[in-house]
Amino acid sequence: MTEIGLFNLSELLKLQKKGELTPSQIWEYYFKRRQKWEPKLNAFIKEGKFSGNGIPIGVKDNITVEGYPTTCGSRILKDYIAPYSATAWERLEKKGFALGGKTNLDEFAMGSSTEYSAFGPTRNPWDLSRVPGGSSGGSAAAVAAGMVKVALGSDTGGSVRQPSAFCGVVGFKPTYGRISRYGLVAFASSLDQIGIISTNVKDAAFVFSIIAGDDPRDSTTTSLSVPLYEEIFSEDLTSFTFLYPDDSFCYGVSEEILSSYHSFIKLLKKLGGKGKKVDLSFLENSIEAYYIVATAEASSNLARYDGVKYGLREKAEELFEMYFKTRTAGFGDEVKRRILLGTFVLSSGYYDDYYGKGVAYRAFISEKLRELFKEGEFIVLPTTPDVAFEIGKKQDPISMYLEDRFTVFVNLAGLPAISIPFTLSKGGLPIGVQIVSKWYNENRMLVLSDRLEGEILFENKLLKGGEK
Numbered sequence: 242m243t244e245i246g247l248f249n250l251s252e253l254l255k256l257q258k259k260g261e262l263t264p265s266q267i268w269e270y271y272f273k274r275r276q277k278w279e280p281k282l283n284a285f286i287k288e289g290k291f292s293g294n295g296i297p298i299g300v301k302d303n304i305t306v307e308g309y310p311t312t313c314g315s316r317i318l319k320d321y322i323a324p325y326s327a328t329a330w331e332r333l334e335k336k337g338f339a340l341g342g343k344t345n346l347d348e349f350a351m352g353s354s355t356e357y358s359a360f361g362p363t364r365n366p367w368d369l370s371r372v373p374g375g376s377s378g379g380s381a382a383a384v385a386a387g388m389v390k391v392a393l394g395s396d397t398g399g400s401v402r403q404p405s406a407f408c409g410v411v412g413f414k415p416t417y418g419r420i421s422r423y424g425l426v427a428f429a430s431s432l433d434q435i436g437i438i439s440t441n442v443k444d445a446a447f448v449f450s451i452i453a454g455d456d457p458r459d460s461t462t463t464s465l466s467v468p469l470y471e472e473i474f475s476e477d478l479t480s481f482t483f484l485y486p487d488d489s490f491c492y493g494v495s496e497e498i499l500s501s502y503h504s505f506i507k508l509l510k511k512l513g514g515k516g517k518k519v520d521l522s523f524l525e526n527s528i529e530a531y532y533i534v535a536t537a538e539a540s541s542n543l544a545r546y547d548g549v550k551y552g553l554r555e556k557a558e559e560l561f562e563m564y565f566k567t568r569t570a571g572f573g574d575e576v577k578r579r580i581l582l583g584t585f586v587l588s589s590g591y592y593d594d595y596y597g598k599g600v601a602y603r604a605f606i607s608e609k610l611r612e613l614f615k616e617g618e619f620i621v622l623p624t625t626p627d628v629a630f631e632i633g634k635k636q637d638p639i640s641m642y643l644e645d646r647f648t649v650f651v652n653l654a655g656l657p658a659i660s661i662p663f664t665l666s667k668g669g670l671p672i673g674v675q676i677v678s679k680w681y682n683e684n685r686m687l688v689l690s691d692r693l694e695g696e697i698l699f700e701n702k703l704l705k706g707g708e709k
């Protein structure tokens with residue numbers, strides 16, 4: 242029989258129905274892999290227990306699961322136990338899925354390497370000296386090493402797509418409003434969206450069809466109907482249009498990434514895609530705008546961690562000293578940097594110069610993109626400027642921020658996007674490619690990705706073996 246980890250979700254469930262596989266056999270398979278990999282990777286902050294259909298799902302530790310910790314990778318929430326479950330998890334649990342574990346992340350999802358976790362870095366299963374990307378690095382590493390079947394992450398500026406590219410797995414970020422944020426700890430509320438990390442496109446679609454949709458507990462969710470899994474792939478996508486930028490848009494990108502990106506464009510054409518080169522230079526200030534809007538919202542969202550309402554409280558003689566000591570001891574450097582930056586861009590003397598401009602730029606690119614999608618259905622781009630970097634290599638915060646140059650505009654505009662594994666570098670590290678689509682066009686984006694996957698035949702060699 243094929244190894245359990247190589248079936249997709251719907252196949253696994255069918256085998257269970259037919260009685261060919263039991264929930265405990267499935268759980269046991271993943272549990273053994275976890276024993277083998279977890280000591281090397283540190284992908285989990287808290288491991289899960291057997292339940293339901295035994296198919297383990299990883300949940301990023303900024304998404305609540307009742308009775309489990311939700312640390313957000315921070316000292317300030319080290320001992321916090323969630324009293325309720327996020328809608329996304331609740332819907333999966335109702336279908337019988339088991340919690341594989343709460344996965345590691347950069348503190349409060351701020352970062353691109355999972356090095357900023359208060360619980361130590363996660364390592365990349367393809368090369369243990371390298372980062373898995375971030376901030377959903379624990380989720381991506383756990384899926385890539387086959388310790389869980391799929392995992393939930395959050396994507397505020399690329400945190401589902403970038404680690405997926407670094408770990409050779411699929412990272413899918415739906416349109417803003419598709420998946421309820423109830424129970425997702427807020428970083429930058431107008432950009433945050435729960436996303437799905439999986440070893441194949443069909444599994445991402447499967448989970449999407451379960452967790453997406455209207456939720457009265459999140460007023461930003463859309464009431465648009467959610468596609469059924471079977472319906473998504475009944476669509477036949479033989480002709481489509483796509484847009485791609487001039488190479489000048491990819492300045493500074495590594496040669497290997499650029500050449501695989503060129504091969505990707507060729508493949509799209511081979512599959513019947515009509516490609517059109519377009520000017521995307523209007524997106525060039527996305528990083529600046531993102532770090533204004535995201536830090537502004539973060540400074541407000543993180544004000545609640547004051548030693549009174551949640552988690553850590555440091556001892557002090559009087560109130561302000563308690564706030565000060567708690568926040569000083571509880572937050573790591575990157576989170577402090579963002580709170581300072583965010584309060585600065587919102588301060589009365591600078592509001593118009595920074596926050597006002599960031600918001601205006603966001604409206605400007607959203608409008609430009611709306612126009613652009615009249616010329617083509619998809620925009621294709623690299624996911625990252627380079628392959629996974631070595632742990633400790635990016636000490637300068639700006640160099641870390643630039644990791645997101647191909648992903649953040651998607652969040653500023655609220656678009657859906659997906660990263661799929663394309664090839665391996667000469668050094669044996671995964672390279673991903675990114676497809677961005679217009680609002681609510683997830684179905685066709687998933688169908689195209691599934692077709693591409695069938696042509697690319699990326700082999701995750703980590704998934705083989707380890708069962709015994």
Ligand code: GLN
Nearest residue numbers: 350351352397398399400
């Ligand atoms: N790396 C980006 C940041 O640090 C994006 C993070 C995310 O998507 N959560 O803000």
